[in-house]
Amino acid sequence: ILNVEQSPQSLHVQEGDSTNFTCSFPSSNFYALHWYRWETAKSPEALFVMTLNGDEKKKGRISATLNTKEGYSYLYIKGSQPGDSATYLCALRDNYGQNFVFGPGTRLSVLP
Amino acid sequence: EAGVAQSPRYKIIEKRQSVAFWCNPISGHATLYWYQQILGQGPKLLIQFQNNGVVDDSQLPKDRFSAERLKGVDSTLKIQPAKLEDSAVYLCASSFPPQGRNSPLHFGNGTRLTVT
Numbered sequence: 001i002l003n004v005e006q007s008p009q010s011l012h013v014q015e016g017d018s019t020n021f022t023c024s025f026p027s028s029n030f031y032a033l034h035w036y037r038w039e040t041a042k043s044p045e046a047l048f049v050m051t052l053n054g055d056e057k058k059k060g061r062i063s064a065t066l067n068t069k070e071g072y073s074y075l076y077i078k079g080s081q082p083g084d085s086a087t088y089l090c091a092l093r094d095n096y097g098q099n100f101v102f103g104p105g106t107r108l109s110v111l112p
Numbered sequence: 113e114a115g116v117a118q119s120p121r122y123k124i125i126e127k128r129q130s131v132a133f134w135c136n137p138i139s140g141h142a143t144l145y146w147y148q149q150i151l152g153q154g155p156k157l158l159i160q161f162q163n164n165g166v167v168d169d170s171q172l173p174k175d176r177f178s179a180e181r182l183k184g185v186d187s188t189l190k191i192q193p194a195k196l197e198d199s200a201v202y203l204c205a206s207s208f209p210p211q212g213r214n215s216p217l218h219f220g221n222g223t224r225l226t227v228t
Binding site: 004006034041042043044045046049051089091098099100101102103104 | 115116145147152153154155156157160167168203205214215216217218219220221222
């Protein structure tokens with residue numbers, strides 16, 4: 001059974017700060033790692049899907065890396081803005097490609 | 113494309129009452145998921161459908177929860193009778209078939225259920 005952890009649980013940063021948070025997992029026995037952003041009163045939105053060790057993905061000011069050998073993924077936000085305030089969820093898709101196991105999320109608050 | 117539609121957005125009921133949630137996935141998405149997200153925790157899979165067949169319902173409390181997707185399109189999730197610990201956000205999601213295994217999940221806005 002996959003177990004996904006995320007840290008920190010919550011984070012408060014000032015507008016303009018850069019920040020990062022971690023998704024960790026004990027095994028490389030999975031098919032893909034997904035990052036989602038979930039803003040209050042909206043639906044979770046997919047940010048990245050990563051499958052290979054060493055993968056790096058970027059979308060504007062947000063980027064992510066994947067290290068399957070050591071069991072972690074980092075999400076970076078450069079120059080945080082209040083609109084980045086959301087819960088960031090990490091999920092592992094199992095090797096059968098069917099099920100997703102989510103971490104508890106990191107709640108980010110960007111203060112103006 | 114239209115997104116995943118869910119209703120209602122909010123529901124408040126008393127314990128032992130019944131409640132039903134509805135989901136219409138993105139057109140063409142064969143796989144449909146129901147997740148339960150309790151405050152402070154990540155979404156937990158309740159049930160996964162592939163077309164109108166159940167792929168995984170191992171974490172569905174079958175004594176009180178039921179779900180169906182009769183025509184392989186929209187789906188309903190029912191709780192009967194509700195308990196206080198069922199208070200959560202219920203998320204519906206859909207995705208392309210397994211052959212598109214890099215496809216992300218597409219979520220609805222969720223239903224926030226409060227059981228008093």
